[in-house]
Each structure stands twice: as C-alpha cells, then as structure tokens.
Amino acid sequence: xxxxxxxxxxxxxxxxxxxxxxxxxxxxxxxxxxxxxxxxxxxxxxxxxxxxxxxxxxxxxxxxxxxxxxxxxxxxxxxxxxxxxxxxxxxxxxxxxxxxxxxxxxxxxxxxxxxxxxxxxxxxxxxxxxxxxxxxxxxxxxxxxxxxxxxxxxxxxxxxxxxxxxxxxxxxxxxxxxxxxxxxxxxxxxxxxxxxxxxxxxxxxxxxxxxxxxxxxxxxxxxxxxxxxxxxxxxxxxxxxxxxxxxxxxxxxxxxxxxxxxxxxxxxxxxxxxxxxxxxxxxxxxxxxxxxxxxxxxxxxxxxxxxxxxxxxxxxxxxxxxxxxxxxxxxxxxxxxxxxxxxxxxxxxxxxxxxxxxxxxxxxxxxxxxxxxxxxxxxxxxxxxxxxxxxxxxxxxxxxxxxxxxxxxxxxxxxx
Numbered sequence: 001x002x003x004x005x006x007x008x009x010x011x012x013x014x015x016x017x018x019x020x021x022x023x024x025x026x027x028x029x030x031x032x033x034x035x036x037x038x039x040x041x042x043x044x045x046x047x048x049x050x051x052x053x054x055x056x057x058x059x060x061x062x063x064x065x066x067x068x069x070x071x072x073x074x075x076x077x078x079x080x081x082x083x084x085x086x087x088x089x090x091x092x093x094x095x096x097x098x099x100x101x102x103x104x105x106x107x108x109x110x111x112x113x114x115x116x117x118x119x120x121x122x123x124x125x126x127x128x129x130x131x132x133x134x135x136x137x138x139x140x141x142x143x144x145x146x147x148x149x150x151x152x153x154x155x156x157x158x159x160x161x162x163x164x165x166x167x168x169x170x171x172x173x174x175x176x177x178x179x180x181x182x183x184x185x186x187x188x189x190x191x192x193x194x195x196x197x198x199x200x201x202x203x204x205x206x207x208x209x210x211x212x213x214x215x216x217x218x219x220x221x222x223x224x225x226x227x228x229x230x231x232x233x234x235x236x237x238x239x240x241x242x243x244x245x246x247x248x249x250x251x252x253x254x255x256x257x258x259x260x261x262x263x264x265x266x267x268x269x270x271x272x273x274x275x276x277x278x279x280x281x282x283x284x285x286x287x288x289x290x291x292x293x294x295x296x297x298x299x300x301x302x303x304x305x306x307x308x309x310x311x312x313x314x315x316x317x318x319x320x321x322x323x324x325x326x327x328x329x330x331x332x333x334x335x336x337x338x339x340x341x342x343x344x345x346x347x348x349x350x351x352x353x354x355x356x357x358x359x360x361x362x363x364x365x366x367x368x369x370x371x372x373x374x375x376x377x378x379x380x381x382x383x384x385x386x387x388x389x390x391x392x393x394x395x396x397x398x399x400x401x402x403x404x405x406x407x408x409x410x411x412x413x414x415x416x
Contacts, residue, residue, distance in 0.1 A: 001156060002064040006030055006082050010038050011099055011123045012070035013045060014130045020048035022159040027061045028054060030071075030078075037300050037329045040131050060085070066095050066156065069110070070123065073101040073238065083113035090116070095149045099123045101235070103242060104176045119144035119153055120175035124182060127233075128300040135160050140167045143175020183239040184259060189224040190231050191265040197227040197415025207415025208397055227414045229369060229395040230269035232297025232306040237263065270311040273367045273393045276412045278319075280365075280391065286320035289388070291363040293356060294370030294395075295327035295334045304333045308369050308395065313350070317342065323350045326359040328372065357382055365391040371398060380407040 001024045005016040008031040016028040021044065033049075033056060036042055048054035060067070067086055071079055079102065086096070096118040098107045111118035120143035125133035137160060142153050150169055154161075161167060170178070193211065200207040207227045215222030231237075244259040278285060297307035304310060309325075316323055325334060331352050338347050353359035356374060360366055360383055368375055376398055384390060390409040392399070397413050404411040 001025070001066055001152075002061055003027070003156075004029060004060040004064045004067045005070060006060070006068065007070040007072070007075075007100070008032070009070055009072055009100075010036065010041070010127065010130050011125070012068075013041055014038070014125070014134050015068055015070055015099065015123075016054055017041065017044040017048050018131065018134045018160075019156065020051070020054040024053065024156075025061075026054050027057045027064065029057055029060050031056060037302050038130055039128060039300060044131065060089070062089050063091060064094060065091065066097055066152065067116070068097045068099060070099045073103075073234065075100070076102060076106055079106065079110055080113060083110040086114040086116065090114070093148070095119065095146075095152050097121050097149075097153060101179055101239065104173070104180070104246070107172060107176065117144070117146040117149045118172070119146070119149045120172045120179075121153060122175060122179035124179070127298060127303075137161075137166055141175050141178060142167060142169050143172040143178075144169070145171065177243075180239050180243045183236050184243055184262075186224045187231060187236040187240055187266070188258070188262050190226075190228075191262040191269075193225055193227040194230065194269045194414070195265055200415040205415075210415075227397060228269075229272050229308040229414065230266040232270075232308060232310075233301075233303060234305050237266075237306055267311075270308040271315055272414065273308075273369075273395055273412070274312055274315040276393060277365055277367075277391070280410070280412075285316065287322070288364040289322045289324060289362055290316050291324045291326070291359045291366045291387075293326055293359065293366065293368045293375055294372060295325055296330035296370060299370050299372045300329060302329050302333050304330050304337055309334070310337065312367065312369070313338075317346050317349065321349070324353055324359040324361070324363060325350065326353045326356045327370075328374070357386060360386045363387045364389040365393060367393045367395060368398060369395045371396050380404070380409065384408075 003019055003024050003026045005012050005026060005028050012031060016026045020026040069079060094116060096111055096114060096116040099121050107118060107120055122141055140157050140161060142150050144150050154167055197207045200210060211225050214220050215225055240259050240263055244257055247257060292309055292312060295304055295309040297303060297305060313323060335352055338350060392404055392409050393412045401411045401413060401416060
C-alpha cells in the first residue's frame with residue numbers, strides 16, 4: 001500500500017518504519033531524522049530510507065490508500081488541520097486510521113472534517129519496547145463501523161498477525177475506552193502495590209515476597225505488580241484525568257473516585273526516598289550532597305515529564321541540599337527543566353554528570369530511581385571509595401538488601 005503517517009512521535013516513527021519494512025511505500029510527514037533513544041529505531045528508519053520505501057516529507061502522498069495519525073495526544077489542533085488538508089487532497093476511498101490517544105470523540109470529528117471512513121487503532125506499546133510491540137502485538141484493536149476499513153487494516157497488519165489471530169473488532173467508542181481503561185488499570189495496579197508497600201514496612205513484611213505470592217495467582221498475574229516510587233510520563237496521569245472527567249458528577253465531587261485515589265497515591269509515592277532520607281538524618285538535610293541515578297520517568301527515555309526525579313529535586317533543593325545527577329539519555333531534558341523551573345542560586349547547587357560514578361563523588365546518599373541495566377550491579381567497592389556516607393536508597397527494589405548491607409552500606413528499599 002501507499003501510506004501517509006503523520007506525526008513526530010515514537011509511535012509514528014515505529015509505525016512508518018515497520019510498515020515500510022513489510023513492503024509498503026510510506027511517507028512520514030512532520031518528522032525529522034535524528035537520534036532516538038528507542039532501541040532499534042534509528043537502524044530501522046535508516047534501513048527503510050536507504051531502501052526507498054520510507055520518505056521523510058513535508059507534504060503527504062495524495063495517492064495514499066491509508067492516512068495514519070500518530071500525533072501527540074494533546075495535538076488536537078494539528079489533527080484538525082491535517083483532516084482539513086485531507087478533505088480536498090486524498091483518494092475518495094482512502095481510510096483514516098487514528099493511533100493517537102486523543103480525547104474521546106475527537107476521532108469522529110476528524111473523520112467528519114475529511115469525509116473519510118475511519119478506525120481507531122490504539123497504540124499500546126510502552127517506551128523501550130515499541131518495535132517489539134508493533135511486530136509481535138498481543139492484540140490489534142480495530143474500532144470502526146466500516147467493513148472496508150476493517151479489511152484494509154487487517155491486510156496492512158497481516159505480516160504481524162500470523163501465528164495467532166489477535167485482531168479484535170469493536171466500535172470506535174469502545175476502542176477509545178479500551179485504551180484509556182488499559183492505562184487506568186495498569187496505573188491502579190502500581191498504586192495498589194505502593195499502598196501495600198507502606199503496610200509491608202509497618203508490619204515487617206517484604207513487599208517483594210508479597211509480589212511473588214500475588215503474581216502466582218493466575219487471576220492476577222505478574223505484570224505491573226512492581227512497587228517503586230511511582231509512575232511518570234504523560235500517558236498514565238493524563239489518561240487517568242481524562243477518564244475521571246467522564247465519571248458521573250457525584251463521583252467527581254464526592255471524593256469517592258478510585259481513579260483520583262490512584263493519582264494521589266502516585267504523587268505521594270514520588271517523594272518516598274526524600275522522606276526516608278529526611279528521617280535518616282533527623283530532619284537535617286541542609287548541605288548534604290545527594291546523588292540521583294536515573295532522571296527520566298523510565299529507562300531509555302529522554303522525557304522527564306512527571307518523573308519522580310522532578311519531585312525529589314524540588315524537595316531536596318528546598319532543604320538546602322546539593323545534588324549530583326546522572327542519566328544516560330535524559331541529561332539535556334533535565335537541563336532544560338532546571339533552567340525553566342529553578343533560579344540561579346538553586347541551579348548552582350546542581351551538577352549534571354556524564355558518568356554514573358562521577359555523580360557519587362563525596363555524596364552523602366545515592367538514590368536509584370530507574371532500572372537502567374548499568375545500575376543493577378553497582379561497584380560497591382568503588383562507591384565505598386567515592387561516597388562520603390554509605391547510604392543507598394533503592395527506588396525500584398533492584399538490589400538484594402543483604403548484599404548491600406554485607407558491604408557495610410545502609411539500605412532503604414520500597415516496602416522492605
């Protein structure tokens with residue numbers, strides 16, 4: 001097929017690259033060639049560009065049979081502009097496929113503007129696993145009332161639907177709600193585990209043992225049962241707020257919303273390591289040097305949006321601490337955030353480091369915030385030499401606490 005993909009998101013890049021790899025002629029509109037943190041994406045785009053199956057363009061292919069929108073969820077005005085552009089400049093029987101997680105109802109509006117049959121095809125991939133999720137999906141949801149569009153998408157995704165038929169057809173409204181409901185349920189599991197973590201610490205249990213017991217129940221499973229310092233990024237928090245806004249008024253105003261509780265628990269959890277260190281030093285954090293490993297909201301992302309690091313930096317700086325920060329991908333994003341949100345005196349107490357052990361020089365405590373592979377097996381002898389106080393706060397429960405303590409470090413985990 002000839003396909004237009006609109007957007008500069010990871011979702012747009014992956015869709016364009018993977019569909020080009022299976023022989024389609026793809027035009028990617030609104031994106032520029034650059035280095036992406038998403039594993040395998042740079043190589044995929046380069047290969048398909050060299051094979052001339054993928055073109056980065058400023059204008060769309062007017063002969064394309066499919067137009068895929070994979071914009072940022074809040075880029076609604078641009079979506080309307082693209083729909084207006086397609087109204088007079090596309091094949092009459094072409095299809096509009098919406099992978100963006102727009103506000104509920106916008107997809108129908110876009111289809112009415114461009115006068116095309118449409119489908120909601122949600123992207124469920126997580127950052128760091130986007131290509132794998134596209135080529136080996138556990139489900140391909142097609143939300144459409146048009147048999148023509150359903151057949152077209154089924155043909156388009158046929159190379160990724162061979163071992164087992166994972167296509168699920170439903171109405172557009174159901175497809176939109178399925179995406180929101182998925183994120184709401186995953187976020188709820190995370191906040192529940194974090195709530196249970198505080199109980200585990202109170203009664204002397206280990207939440208990691210509890211997690212294994214829960215996950216062994218086939219009704220529950222193991223996914224998203226990991227306790228930690230909360231979820232970040234755009235998707236979960238935004239989707240929770242949007243779906244909450246659709247609840248009946250009595251649920252929103254009466255304070256009985258489960259979704260609001262999930263949000264509140266998550267925001268409180270982001271400051272957990274600050275509270276532990278505050279108690280450790282008897283409320284005297286002024287002039288302490290604190291190291292943060294992991295600044296993005298998850299590994300392999302440049303985004304610091306809603307990351308736990310943001311909350312911790314604000315809390316520590318307000319107590320007069322000095323900070324040494326390290327992340328292999330999110331350094332530039334964090335630099336931008338610091339310049340936008342802190343004054344010169346505050347930023348003068350923050351150092352962004354290029355190497356993980358450089359960030360621990362003369363540190364009074366190390367806070368590990370994400371699960372980068374390099375963080376899983378730290379050189380404790382080197383940390384012993386570089387750190388002023390031997391304190392490790394493990395925000396993702398990466399370490400065997402006995403190994404840490406046997407090496408004469410003070411260890412704090414989550415729910416342990």
